[in-house]
Amino acid sequence: MSDLLAEVPALNIKLFIVAPKDREQKVREELARPTFRKIGLNEYCRFISISDLHALLAKVGDLQGHIQPSILDKIAVEFDEPESLVE
Secondary structure: OHHHHHHOOOOOOOEEEEEOHHHHHHHHHHHOOHHHHHOOHHHHEEEEEHHHHHHHHHHHHHHOOOOOHHHHHHOOEEOOOOHHHHO
16 A cells, blocks of 8 residues: 555545454554655555444445445544554
8 A cells, every 4th residue: 555655645545454353453553654654654544344344234235336435434443643642
């Protein structure tokens, strides 16, 4: 993802990392690394747990083709600041 943002810095899309819930802290730590903060990857990336995504898909499964991508915002975790700076 960092390569994508480095190549296309004006890219204005949301990026999602989907992983098990127990990996959320690791994702937070990685996005807080200076190399990713410098290019603003933490501003584009959100975390979605696999279990939350499965639950959402179960709720909207019959509505295929009628769902806006923004529905992912309901379950995505945003990492604006490293957790150590937030506390």
